Amino acid sequence: MKARPPIYGLMAEFEDLPALVQATHRAHEAGYRRMDAFTPFPNEELSELLEGHHNLLPKIVFVGGLLGLLSGVALQWYTNAIDYPINVGGRPLVSWPAWIPVSFEMTVLLAAFATVLGMLGLNGLPMPYHPVFNVPRFALSSQDRFFLCIEAEDPLFDREGTRRFLESLQPHEVSEVEH
Amino acid sequence: MTPETRIAESPPSLPNPLIGPGHTFGTITDKISSIVLGQRTPLWWFLTFGVAFLFANAMLLTIVNLLFRGIGIWGPNVPVGWGFDIINFVWWIGIGHAGTLISAILLLLKQTWRQSINRFAEAMTLFAVACAGLYPLLHTGRPWLDYWLFPYPNTMAMWPNFRSPLIWDVFAISTYATVSLLFWYVGLIPDLATLRDRSPSRAGRMIYGILSMGWRGSARHWHRYEMASLLLAALSTPLVVSVHSIVSLDFAVSVIPGWHATIFPPYFVAGAVFAGFAMVLTLAIPLRRLYGLHDFITDRHLDYMARVMLATGLVVGYGYLMEAFMAWYSGSLYEAYMMLNRFAGPYAPAYWALILCNVLAIQTLWFRRVRYSPVLLMVVAMFVNVGMWLERYVIIVVSLSRDFLPSSWGLYAGTQWDWGMFLGTLGFFLTLFLLFIRFLPMISIFEMRTLLPESKLEAEEVHA
Numbered sequence: 289m290k291a292r293p294p295i296y297g298l299m300a301e302f303e304d305l306p307a308l309v310q311a312t313h314r315a316h317e318a319g320y321r322r323m324d325a326f327t328p329f330p331n332e333e334l335s336e337l338l339e340g341h342h343n344l345l346p347k348i349v350f351v352g353g354l355l356g357l358l359s360g361v362a363l364q365w366y367t368n369a370i371d372y373p374i375n376v377g378g379r380p381l382v383s384w385p386a387w388i389p390v391s392f393e394m395t396v397l398l399a400a401f402a403t404v405l406g407m408l409g410l411n412g413l414p415m416p417y418h419p420v421f422n423v424p425r426f427a428l429s430s431q432d433r434f435f436l437c438i439e440a441e442d443p444l445f446d447r448e449g450t451r452r453f454l455e456s457l458q459p460h461e462v463s464e465v466e467h
Numbered sequence: 468m469t470p471e472t473r474i475a476e477s478p479p480s481l482p483n484p485l486i487g488p489g490h491t492f493g494t495i496t497d498k499i500s501s502i503v504l505g506q507r508t509p510l511w512w513f514l515t516f517g518v519a520f521l522f523a524n525a526m527l528l529t530i531v532n533l534l535f536r537g538i539g540i541w542g543p544n545v546p547v548g549w550g551f552d553i554i555n556f557v558w559w560i561g562i563g564h565a566g567t568l569i570s571a572i573l574l575l576l577k578q579t580w581r582q583s584i585n586r587f588a589e590a591m592t593l594f595a596v597a598c599a600g601l602y603p604l605l606h607t608g609r610p611w612l613d614y615w616l617f618p619y620p621n622t623m624a625m626w627p628n629f630r631s632p633l634i635w636d637v638f639a640i641s642t643y644a645t646v647s648l649l650f651w652y653v654g655l656i657p658d659l660a661t662l663r664d665r666s667p668s669r670a671g672r673m674i675y676g677i678l679s680m681g682w683r684g685s686a687r688h689w690h691r692y693e694m695a696s697l698l699l700a701a702l703s704t705p706l707v708v709s710v711h712s713i714v715s716l717d718f719a720v721s722v723i724p725g726w727h728a729t730i731f732p733p734y735f736v737a738g739a740v741f742a743g744f745a746m747v748l749t750l751a752i753p754l755r756r757l758y759g760l761h762d763f764i765t766d767r768h769l770d771y772m773a774r775v776m777l778a779t780g781l782v783v784g785y786g787y788l789m790e791a792f793m794a795w796y797s798g799s800l801y802e803a804y805m806m807l808n809r810f811a812g813p814y815a816p817a818y819w820a821l822i823l824c825n826v827l828a829i830q831t832l833w834f835r836r837v838r839y840s841p842v843l844l845m846v847v848a849m850f851v852n853v854g855m856w857l858e859r860y861v862i863i864v865v866s867l868s869r870d871f872l873p874s875s876w877g878l879y880a881g882t883q884w885d886w887g888m889f890l891g892t893l894g895f896f897l898t899l900f901l902l903f904i905r906f907l908p909m910i911s912i913f914e915m916r917t918l919l920p921e922s923k924l925e926a927e928e929v930h931a
Contacts, residue, residue, distance in 0.1 A: 306924055325686040328492060328661075329916040333924055335690035345694050353702075367618055367626035374628065389635040389713050393642040396706045400646045400699060404653055407695035411688045414680035421683070427664035429684045430657065432492035 293440035296419035296467050297323075298450050299426070300436045300459035305331060308434035311457040312337050315438060318453060322442035326420070326435040345406050352402020353395045360394030361387060422466045437465060485580050486918045487762025495763075495915045499908050500658075500665050502758055508905060511757060516901045522894020529887040530605065538608050540884040547867040547879035552606040554859040555889050557714055558742065559599035559896075560640070561735075561855060563647070564707055565743020566592030570650060571703035574696065580771050582914040583763040587754070587904070588747050589651040594899040595746070596644045598892040603636070605888075632716040639713040646706055650699045656682050657692075657913040711739045718862070724805040725866035728793060734786035738855060741779035741825075744772050745851035750900070752841045752848075754909065763910055770838045776851065777832040783858075784826045805866055813878060814865050817857050824854025 302308040305327065312325050316337060325334045368374070369381040408414070420426055420437055429435050436459075438450055447464075454462045486495075532540055543550035566588040573581040604613050616637045618627050627634045659679035666672045682688070715735035718726035748769065755764040794806035809818045828850035837843045869876045881889075903909065916922055 304921060309924060326684045327686060327689065328496075328684060329657075329913045329922055330689035330693045331686065331922075331924075332690075334686040335693075337686075339687050339690050343691065343694055345691055346698065349698050363618060364629045368629050372624070372626040376630075383630055386630040389632075389709065389716075390629055390638045392705075392709055393635075393638040396702050396709075397642040397645060400649050400702050403695050403698045403702070404649045407653070407691050408680065410691050411685075413682065413688075416676065416681045418681060418683055426683075430661040430664045430682075431496045 292467070293445075295440055295447070296422075296465040297437050297439040297441075297445070298447075298454055299420065299423050299438075299463050299465050300454040300457060301425055301428075301461045301463075302434040302436070302457075302459055305434055307458070308436060309333050309337075311436050311454075311459070314457060315436065315453070319444050320438050320442050320450075322439040322445075324437050324439075326426070326429040326437070328430055328432060328434075344410060345403070348406035348410075349399050349402045352406070353399035356395040356398030357391055359398070360391035363394075364390060419465050419467050423463050425461065425463070433460075484767050485583070485765060486915065487765070490762065490919065492916050492919065492921070495919070496661060496665075496912055498760075498762075499910050499912045499915070500662055502904070503662060503906060503908055504666055504671065509757070512901060512905065516898065519894045519897035519901060522890055523898045524891075524894075525887050526601075526891020526895050529884050529891055530601075532884065533605060534610070538606060540882065541606075541888075542879055542882045542885050544877075544879075546870065546875050546877050547864055549863050549867060550879055551881045551885035551889055552602045553717075554856065554863055555892065556599050556602035557735075557859045558856050559595045559602075559892065560714060561711065561739035561742040562746045563592040563595035563599065563643075563743065564711060564736070564739035565747050566590070566595075567643075567647060567650075567703050567707040568740050568743065569747070570654070571700040571707065574700040575704060579918060580768055582918060583760075583910050584747060584751060584768060584772075585914070586651075586654065586911045587750060587900075587909045588743075589647065589654065590900065590903045590907075590909070591743075591746060591750060592647050593644070593651060594896050594903075596640070596647060597899070598896050600640060600644065601892065602888075632713060632720045635713045636717060639710045643706060643710045646699070646703055650703060653692075653695060653699065654911060655907065656680060657684065658908045658911060660684065661912055662908065708736055711736045723866045723870055724799070724801040725790070725794075725809075725862065728790065730786060730789050730793070734783065734789075737779045737782035737786065738858065741776060741783050741851065742855035744776040744779065745848040745855070748772055748776070748844055748848040749852060752845045754904070756841070760910070763915060766839050766841075769841060769844055770835075773832050773838040773844055773847075776848070777829055780825060780829040780832075780851070787822070787826065801871055804869070808869050809861060809865050812865065812869065814861060814868070818861050818865070821854050821857035821861055824850040825858060828854070 300311065302311060308325055308327065309331070312323070312334060315323055323338070325338060327334065364387045365382065368383075373381050375381075420435075423435075425433070426435060436454070438445060438454065440447075444450070451462055529540075541550065541552065543552065566585075569581045569588045570585045570592075573585075604610050607613055607616075615621075616627065616634070627637075629635075656679055659675050660682035663672055663675040663679050666675055712732035712735065715731035719728055719731040721727060751764055751772070752769070755761060791806055794802040797803075809815065828847055831837045831843070831847060837847065864879050868878055
């Protein structure tokens with residue numbers, strides 16, 4: 289097993305969004321990949337830069353919805369046509385139009401659970417502890433400041449060199465992130 | 468140029484009329500989170516909470532009495548087997564629909580004006596659904612056996628009948644409540660992280676910290692978060708339409724005159740949105756005043772909500788017209804009599820009061836002066852709140868009190884326990900709502916930040 293680097297990474301604080309986006313661009317051009325940007329609101333350019341368009345979530349939601357639909361139909365089929373058939377004037381037992389509302393609700397219910405659990409799962413939440421919280425000023429990332437963190441796991445990471453690189457991006461401050 | 472077209476075009480002097488001038492990310496965060504964390508709880512909050520809590524206790528008293536003595540303490544009896552219980556159920560569920568409309572449909576339509584009102588409108592949805600759910604659960608007569616409503620293998624070897632709209636209701640309402648809760652909670656996560664980071668007390672940091680699940684605003688997380696919000700909105704949109712459609716099928720699938728109509732689903736959905744926007748205004752106007760939120764809930768927001776209320780109100784008015792037309796056009800004696808009975812029978816005052824509230828009172832919303840006057844708007848919203856309650860009263864009671872067989876006609880009136888339950892749920896709703904505005908941010912902080920021009924990049928900045 290590889291030895292754990294002495295620190296988690298280096299974090300630079302920026303005062304506005306354009307500065308952060310530009311810094312992320314420059315870091316990407318410089319070859320850094322193990323990094324993350326932190327903002328108080330969503331921004332598409334940043335996500336695309338770091339993650340690309342790839343997103344597994346819609347597929348998870350589709351599977352959830354499909355499962356909901358099938359379980360809704362199966363539930364009604366089994367209970368009303370097989371296990372407890374009620375003959376009402378000879379009308380068909382598989383009266384599927386009457387099953388649409390419940391099948392629909394089950395589809396939405398399971399798809400919604402898949403959305404929320406999928407989003408949390410892919411994001412690795414809940415995660416009460418994360419090294420970035422060790423930087424005292426990081427509390428401002430949920431308010432009005434913008435942060436870029438380059439992780440020590442990145443092959444190009446060098447405690448001194450990366451710090452010099454981050455300082456060249458005119459941040460408000462660069463700090464080391466403890467584990 | 469008429470006054471109408473002038474408001475439609477955003478004047479160049481106001482770059483973003485949805486938020487007051489001079490705001491930064493910091494001031495937005497301060498203003499909204501300090502309501503929860505910083506300020507002393509205002510005196511009016513305690514007074515209102517006291518009154519609301521008193522009424523909520525009237526509800527508890529009614530429920531205890533109901534458990535001891537049975538639903539005979541309520542008014543419904545043959546022939547009027549549905550009374551206040553179903554009226555209030557439909558009324559509350561309808562109110563909830565505006566919250567989902569604002570959070571889901573307006574999100575898909577990229578209406579940024581929803582961003583300052585969606586949070587408390589969604590909370591309103593949850594609390595309204597909680598109030599609504601109580602009625603059918605208690606009206607089963609033996610509420611401790613309510614789990615029989617769900618399909619589960621049991622020693623009676625029986626299953627629910629899925630051909631019945633009443634079981635559709637069980638699925639629709641429970642799905643609606645669950646999905647609304649999920650949507651609301653997901654929306655809260657980034658703001659809970661803000662509260663965690665700003666809370667002055669250790670307990671606050673702990674509680675908001677646990678609730679925020681360790682949200683750290685990572686760009687990768689935001690990406691999936693935004694995707695999840697859109698997907699939830701796309702799921703909630705047909706859901707909200709289905710819920711009130713299914714509620715209306717409780718009536719429309721029956722053969723009772725005045726209920727057995729194909730117009731019911733769209734007419735109920737429009738009525739739900741109409742009633743819901745009236746309730747959003749009823750909550751927004753005092754909140755804005757009491758907390759000084761004029762920069763976030765601007766006159767323009769009130770104007771837009773009034774317009775939605777006017778549009779859906781006109782659809783509802785069309786529904787009334789079509790009900791009358793179909794009663795005549797159907798050639799059915801019973802349908803025609805039902806309509807005459809509404810116009811001139813024992814409940815005629817309720818019918819004409821509902822026309823006054825839901826059709827005539829909202830015509831004032833054509834005037835810009837009314838839409839931009841919080842006081843007048845509040846008055847109109849109150850008319851609609853009452854009118855939509857009367858609508859359900861008229862639909863349910865008039866049809867049941869005089870159906871096919873004159874020998875079994877009978878009149879209905881709510882008992883003191885019916886009123887106790889109704890006023891009680893109003894108090895319960897208000898209690899929950901006051902707790903919500905005290906402990907959670909009532910306006911979405913992170914979505915308000917995105918209204919500022921600084922949250923968007925100019926094209927040249929990206930590749931500079």
